[in-house]
Amino acid sequence: MEWFMVGFGCGVRGCGVSGSCWPQGVDQRGCIYSLYLGGVCGSPSVDATLSSGSWFCPYLSYLDLNMAYRLSGPRSYATSTMTERFDCYYCRDNLHGKKYVKKDEKHVCTKCFDKLCANTCAECRRPIGADAKELNHKNRHWHEDCFRCAKCYKPLANEPFSARDDGKIMCGKCGSREDGNRCQACYKVVMPGTQNVEYKKKVWHEECFTCFECKQPIRSQSFLNKGDDIYCSPCHEKKFAKKCFHCKQPITSGGISYQDQPWHSECFVCRTCRKNLAGTRFTSHEEHVYCVDCYKTSVAKQCNGCKNPITGFGHGTNVVNYEGHSWHEYCFNCKKCSLSLANKRFVINGENIYCPDCAKKL
Structure with missing residues (x-):
């Protein structure tokens, strides 16, 4: 009425x-x-x-x-x-200019909807209000934030999932772990007799066992893993292998380390004569390496005393520099009395050096 x-x-x-x-x-x-x-x-x-x-x-x-x-x-x-x-079906409040929900051909204000009509979340058991996002599957309802994997709690609103017989919702990865005959990539059943790959007690369809980087099926190629990801050998080398300091290419095996920098053994050669320096004496100059002979003739400074190269090897490791001239430490002596003048006062006269006493007698 x-x-x-x-x-x-x-x-x-x-x-x-x-x-x-x-x-x-x-x-x-x-x-x-x-x-x-x-x-x-x-x-x-x-x-x-x-x-x-x-x-x-x-x-x-x-x-x-x-x-x-x-x-x-x-x-x-x-x-x-x-x-x-235009009134709410339950409380008869005027709905003009207000938010409302149409439920079974009835117009209901949000307050009455939350109280009388809202579905109950299968996870938290609370009403799913008119302003909340609702997900449903097989006559069950969830708040969007409650729709998570029962194992790892990953949100599943926009992810593939599986519903277990016990009512639990699981992400594809956790579901496949629970069900061993499911592919680890697509989470579909691996049918008996089909081509598949088994690795670390897990199974993939052959076409699903792909390189994480290039996405190509690995099939019979060799591969390496990095954490949970699988890489074909070329992609693994390109992404993770150390790069040679000289040629900047990946070092796939062996190699030499010098000053915390990796080198291919074939790249570690003398800058001048191209002699391989692995296992031999060498020195460096301005980021280039030289064998001892080439360093002496091409790079090393000449001692102002003995006129020989200052290589830094053996007895002549210490060097004295003064006004653009260099000496072996053992050559930096008074010209007259041969007193070593390293770390002492001296007088220079032409190309010769003298101690202060001998300089007074000149």
């Missing part, structure tokens, strides 16, 4: 519905408990009739139903010439 109260702006009292309106459709809308009509004509006996579902007064073009409200019943009251009343 629907009950309506209708009010008009003119406020004229005593205007009632004539008996002639009842056969025209009042009963189709239910029992009208009370209807008070007033018109601008001022007559207390204005007749109102129901025409095509709308109340019509012969003295007015329409009846203002802006003040109509429904006391009970499942339907909202609306006509083509009247302002629509």
